[in-house]
Amino acid sequence: MSVSTAASTAAVAAADQAACRDTSASLPVLGRDVTVPLVTGGEVTYAALDYAASAPALQRVWDDVAAYAPYYGSVHRGAGYLSQLSTDLFENARRTVEEFLDCRDGDQVVFTRSTTDSLNLLAAALPADCQVFVFETEHHASLLPWRDARVTYLNAPRTPGEAVATLERALAERDPRGPALVCVTGASNVTGELWPVRELAAAAHEHGARIVLDAAQLAPHHPVSVRELDVDWVAFSGHKLYAPFGSGVLAGRADWLTEAEPYLAGGGASRKVSRRVDGGVDVEWHESAARHEAGSPNVIGAYSIASACKALTEAGFDTLVAREQHLIDTVRAGLAEVPEVCVLSLFGDDAPRVGVISFVVEGWNSSHFAAALSAEYGIGVRDGLFCAHPLVRTLLGSDPQAQGECGAPEAAPGEKSLNAIRVSFGAGTPDEHVERFVRAVKELVREGAKWNYRTVEGRCVPAV
Secondary structure (H helix, E strand, C coil): CCHHHHHHHHHCHHHHHHHCCCCCCCCCECCCCCEEECCCCCEEECEECECCCCCCCEHHHHHHHHHHHHHCCCCCCCCCHHHHHHHHHHHHHHHHHHHHCCCCCCCEEEEECCHHHHHHHHHHCCCCCCEEEEECCCCHHHHCCCCCCEEEEECCCCCHHHHHHHHHHHHHCCCCCCCEEEEEECECCCCCEECCHHHHHHHHHHCCCEEEEECCCCCCCCCCCHHHHCCCEEEEEHHHCCCCCCCEEEEECCHHHHHCCCCCCCCCCEEEEEECCCCCEEEEECCCHHHHCCCCCCHHHHHHHHHHHHHHHHHCHHHHHHHHHHHHHHHHHHHHCCCCEEECCCCCCCCCECCEEEEEECCCCHHHHHHHHHHHHCEECEEECCCCHHHHHHHCCCCCCCCCCCCCCCCCCCCCCCCEEEEECCCCCCHHHHHHHHHHHHHHHHHCCCCCEEEECCEEEECC
């Protein structure tokens, strides 16, 4: 056993012991006992129902990071014990993510800052004259990075079959001699609906295109296998996978990444740097994932992602999916009992989905409704356009090309706004949180808000 391997073993012993938990129980998350004040008086345990924006970190992840913290050291930079230990943890985290995603031999796992960063990295690595195909239904993280490519935006489909047919028609019209890339979500951050990723990948490959999967909303809820889905790349964020902010992953084929200039130029990305006779500098870049990981990497971020991957795998996705489906059924059944509520959907009520549900309430401004849920019931949801402006505007029957601001409605309380309310949940969400949410929706619609609200800088807040 090498010194560095022995160091790793010793350093994470406490974390490994902490990991030996009963995985049959729901995964505990940080903040589950936090209480918040109510504007009507008193306090209540906070119901965090905004997982689609950022899921709370798993207690397991926090414990693992805390166990590692005293051994913190800069990776790939030193011969010292802590540097060697941290290097082992960092590279072992890469292998854990490879296993979590069921990557192919030769695939690379690049650690990034987020899904947005991952897709911008891939956009910077596109071959010359690459054509990109992306549905208008995408989150802005996968809708906007392709500024230097020829982009074809596809209209929102109304069935999974229509999504595949739309892509096939678009690809059939392209010049097959040039490179092409399809970008698609695995689960919508607005409706929660699952997309036909495997079928879209087959259509892309049939027409000589590659495909990248935005798994930001899918990976925390369902297993993601690069092999089975046959996608070329997958991107996701740590902060949606029950890990802290500031870490993400781009995993997949190495060729485009290896052939591209480094996403960031600097130490770590370079293998050799030398001065030329003419006074310039010659650089030989790494061909591994390090090529796009310049600077001192976020070791704790990578380690926390790996810890979350292990926790989800050990808990078992079959168990997690079954419990989440129970929560989905509870919310959807409750909302269906309120005629004033309209749930937003592309593919219809029977479409499989993750724990993300968006809706509007007749007679309510969405920001007003969300503010009342928070101030009067201690429930945190999201309102706005969810960084998916074209999709939300299409679902609301307005012009998808109209401009808007995320979460900043222009209408006052009681007035109609072209925004929606989103409730989202996952591993660690207690039944009581979704049950309280359903009761609160019914009470607000039936009885109205108990407090007065006003608009301040585009947000609806309790009047004081």
